[in-house]
Amino acid sequence: MQAKIRSTTVLGIRHNGEIALGADGQATMDKHVAKSNVRKIRKLQDGKIVTGFAGSTADAFMLLDKFDEKLNGYGGNLKRAAIELAKEWRKDQYLRKLEAMMIVVDKDELLILSGTGDVLEPDSDVAAIGSGAMYAQAAALALKKHAPHLSARQMVEDALHIAADICIYTNHNLMIEQPV
Numbered sequence: 458m459q460a461k462i463r464s465t466t467v468l469g470i471r472h473n474g475e476i477a478l479g480a481d482g483q484a485t486m487d488k489h490v491a492k493s494n495v496r497k498i499r500k501l502q503d504g505k506i507v508t509g510f511a512g513s514t515a516d517a518f519m520l521l522d523k524f525d526e527k528l529n530g531y532g533g534n535l536k537r538a539a540i541e542l543a544k545e546w547r548k549d550q551y552l553r554k555l556e557a558m559m560i561v562v563d564k565d566e567l568l569i570l571s572g573t574g575d576v577l578e579p580d581s582d583v584a585a586i587g588s589g590a591m592y593a594q595a596a597a598l599a600l601k602k603h604a605p606h607l608s609a610r611q612m613v614e615d616a617l618h619i620a621a622d623i624c625i626y627t628n629h630n631l632m633i634e635q636p637v
Contacts, residue, residue, distance in 0.1 A: 465497055466589030466620050466627040467509035469560045469567050470597055470609045471582035475635065476562045477609040478507045479617050481589070482630035484514075494630050501525050502533045504637040505563055511587035512557030520546075520557050520570070535563045539576045546574035558586045563636045589624035593617055610635060 467480040480497035483490060498509045499521060506528060510517035523545065527538035539561055546555075559570040569577040569584045577584075583601065585594035596616035600607060607615070613633050621627045 465495075465511040465587035466593050466617060466624065467497060467511050467560050467586050468590075468593040468597060468613050468617055468620075469509065469562050469584040470601070470612045470616070471562075471567045472601060472607075472609040472612060473605075475609045476564065476567055477613040477633055477635045478509050478560060478562050479610075479613040479631055479633035480509045480587075481617055481621055481627045482632065483626060483628035485588075485626050490628075493628055496632060498632045498634050500634060502528055505533060506535060507562050507634045507636050509560045509586070510557055511559075511590075513555070516555040516557040517559070519555060520559055524559065524561065524570075535561060535566045536568065536576075539568050539570055543570060543574045543576045546570075560584045560586055588626035589620040592620035592623045592627070596620060 465480060469478040478498060482494040484492040484495045500507055508521060524542050527541045531537040561568050567584050581598060583594055583597045593616045596619035597612055600612045600615055610633055614631060617631050618629060621629045
């Protein structure tokens with residue numbers, strides 16, 4: 458049996474008019490840390506779009522390339538590109554087999570692109586995917602409620618550190634970006 462690679466906690470928060478997206482750097486193979494500084498956050502469209510991915514790395518890069526194509530085809534319109542990617546994801550036999558998810562953001566939008574080809578807008582302005590998603594999401598929701606003075610970037614950082622303290626598939630090697 459092939460060892461399952463687990464990795465990633467990706468968290469996006471919209472708060473007080475700003476959006477931040479961050480991820481840890483750990484990739485775990487079976488019970489061992491395979492790599493501790495994986496770059497799971499990417500900037501597209503000259504930094505106007507920021508993406509974070511979870512799941513199979515090869516599959517995530519395939520989706521990232523497809524998403525970038527859609528962004529270029531729709532003039533950088535994040536929501537339109539996400540919807541068109543989701544349509545293709547559902548229709549294409551090869552894409553349907555990909556095991557990855559993405560969070561995509563621009564200065565206004567925060568979206569989750571699921572492995573089933575869905576485009577989700579989180580109600581709470583918090584989006585989380587990956588192995589430590591529920592830990593990071595719970596921490597982020599608590600920070601939004603009880604520490605509203607923090608910036609979106611500070612909330613992402615603090616919530617990811619809390620997730621890393623709890624989840625064995627998440628580390629403290631963080632990368633956080635904000636769209637320009």
